[in-house]
Amino acid sequence: MESFANRYESKGKTFEPNAGHNNNTELLDHRSLGRNLGMMQQYKFFGSASFSQIQRSPLFSSLNSEDVSYFKEILGDKNVIEDEERLETANTDWMHKYKGSSKLMLLPKNTEEVSQILKYCDSRSLAVVPQGGNTGLVGGSVPVFDEVIINLSLMNKVLAFDEVSGILVCEAGCILENLATFLDTKGFIMPLDLGAKGSCHIGGNVSTNAGGLRLIRYGSLHGTVLGVEAVTANGNVLDMLGTLRKDNTGSEGSLGIVTKVSILTPPKLSSVNVAFIACNDYLSCQKILVEAKKNLGEILSAFEFLDNSSMDLVLNHLDGVRNPISSSDNFYILIETTGSDETHDREKLEAFLLKSLEKGLVSDGVIAQDINQASSFWRLREGITEALQKTGAFYKYDLSLPVEEIYNLVNDLRERLGDLANVMGYGHLGDGNLHLNISIAEYNEKVLGLIEPFVYEWTSKHRGSISAEHGLGVMKAEEIFYSKSPETVALMASIKKLLDPKGILNPYKVLPHSAFSP
Template sequence: MQAALKMLRLRSRITPLCLQSVRSASTAAASRNESFATLEDKDRNFFREVLGDSNVITDTDALQPLNEDWMGKYAGKSKLALRPKSTEQVSKVLAYCNDRRLAIVPQGGNTGLVGGSIPLFDEVILLTAGLNQVISFDAVSGTLVCQAGCILEHLDSQVSAQGFTMPLDLGAKGSCQIGGNVSTNAGGLRLLRYGSLHGSVLGIEAVLADGTVVDALQTLRKDNTGYDLKQLFIGSEGTLGVVTAVSLLCPPRSSSVHVCYLAVPDFATTQKVFVKARQRLGEILSAFEFFDQQALDLTLKHLEGIRNPLPDTQTPFYLVVETSGSNEEHDNEKLQSFLEEVMEEEMVLDGTIAQDSAQIAGIWGIREGISVALKHAGPVYKYDLSIPVAEMYDLVEETRQRMAHLPVEVVGYGHLGDGNLHLNVSCQKYDDEILRHIEPFVYEWTAARRGSISAEHGLGQMKAECIRYTKPQPVVDLMLQVKNTFDPNGILNPYKVLPQVMAVAQ
């Protein structure tokens, strides 16, 4: 057997990270809520009685990575982290914190991009990693029930053994936790096929600020009795309650998966290719991703082991198209027909189809590696936006023009299939002058097109003050009413999601 299999080529005509902490414009005005208590010895003693000494973390070195996000952009000053092992322990911790008015920040895998799981000040960090048990899996319905601290990739491996797959796939799947995924309504690479977690989550167990356990951990697909309360916790980023367990509907794992990597001449053509993909691939189309040449160059430069599938081709845009089905012959025939059509119509300049799982992983490694490569390149300002597909890349080009005189690299990539742009500005250091050229321009540009300033990353501390760019004031007011009902003392993940001035004023 050859050491490496060549990919099938399709041609039309010719065959060091800065750890400087920064606050964005959206969080610059944040100040500590003085109604919150400060930590005392009696508090630490109580937590040790409930959790045991080993699950109460006070060591400065151990706290340091919990106080910082993986990008080195956000940093807090928490002096205490707690690691409960059961819902009962979470309930006791929250009830105590609520009585004492100790602010608390839930933290899962700490893979977020908007500072949602990082304290701003001295909030207590509540780690969900100890809640890591799979409770049950129904191999008939595909229903998984598990605790919030289970790692996404581990769950996918477990359900895969029984012929199913997780309805969510992220670049951070090796470390992100399902509770955090649900709490942020994470989107991922295959939302085009499986939809958002609002549809995949069947039930939730959560603990409110006063310690009340909300047991809505149903496994039924149809339940029309009263309000669907679980939906409030999906995407609430830990501000309404701490998710401790979830039940999810896992789809059958596809036995026939194909991935192709295509080079296209301009962004308008990427849209034409997407329309053809939906028409010709239909029900087997599972992902449609795009990235620009700048993103590819950064990834090839900063990540070892990444290879360019089209080394002889350079073009402004690249696509990763995936199909997932159950009939290899049928799926391959549909994919080949689609590719022949887009090649004949000169939409695609060059392309390649992965011939085995290693090559599939290699292609996905480029797309999933962009975010990591940007981190290696230096500090980065990241924006996650929903924009009408026809105008997605206009924002990248306009941002590039605005910042042409600054020492930055503007990169655009994302989920073309659901209109989600990831705009990234890579630089050598976080700088107010750079930020002034990005914000509020990016938010105003998005709002003018009735887009969303957060497509899948959430608001966290980065965008809490900017929610009005997407939501009108009456909607924000209603959200605040919900927050005050579930968490009247405001101890759960404060300074996040909702504008601080409004929250403090209540």
């Protein structure tokens, strides 16, 4: 067995310290990505068997020229978008899986304008869809039919930052990575990080309660978001900024539009280390997690796993990547530590890996010697979604399960599908969050019928959640009962009805059609 250190030579990539562990090549604009890959196929709902049942609600009005004139009056001509090309992009999700037919996108510049837009739309029964970076994975951020798109990208100002408390107050349209860059200059970091950071908006992160890569260390947005300002369907502005309580996250734009966010940011610590290790069986992965939480405790900042199918996918489809472990194995784990003392942290990480080797939990492992190596390790984990897009068609599930059950689902589905498709498992093991991907040459209703509702039923049976961090959106609105009891869904629907009586806010999403039936 070689030593952990110095096994991986630098590949000479540049690495922006303020961009966390992503290098620049990963900061894709997802919206352009799909087009580059030639994926602008004709629209169909491929993600779920039940979409064809959705009908446009006859209760909503259709847009007319008077509406457009009104919006131009309050927003100015240039922020009322009717241009076909721009609408095409805004109507399409970045996977090119969901596509709406909105004829209008509005770009408000401030909360007052959001309020005026909603007040008008509510009075006219015009349905709307709030849109941030449009990086969602469940069709939550694009119109289903002709909803008016309210895009918050012009509301992108940092309003305040307190260096004593680390509290950041900003507008909802701030791009996550821009906030990270801003904070870096102050010696702080954002408490969340995710692959889409180059495009996604903090407002979208908050209203979907996004998870991501740092959750194991800094917890969910439920804990770090301290307050929001939001506008409800009737145009009322709810100023809950600066309070200690967060009231409406996770509503995915269906209860109100988040316009400002107050969030607690952790100080930036000087020492970041990344290890990449291989192990033979899933039980060992679990044991390594338990040991890492105890022995790396306070410095553990990520614990991500991928199986060998995911590794092969990345190695086969992305340029310039390689497996840092010389001999391939069944599972790989990426461990990141973040702390204030480089010597202490490396000592802890090396001792931990040595102990894991001695116990036979780990078959091999390397510690990144510099930021370029660290970045190349992260590339293997974060490149999976990009590689997946090159395979043809794919189905993506985002499940929360008891850690010990996670890989049983992958095995069961693999057995069920046999040679029909390639099943891959990876994700945030430290948070019990599996990303289950199925790649296939082209979309196929028969295969989809084998996957769904099997995956949902399996997850429900093991008391998991079918929406760990991606949300429900349009993809899983009808499947909510797999994760939530009828009483809970009824409560959610009655709160929705209270806040948005006409149902104009992001319709057809989050809640099933039946929740609103008499």
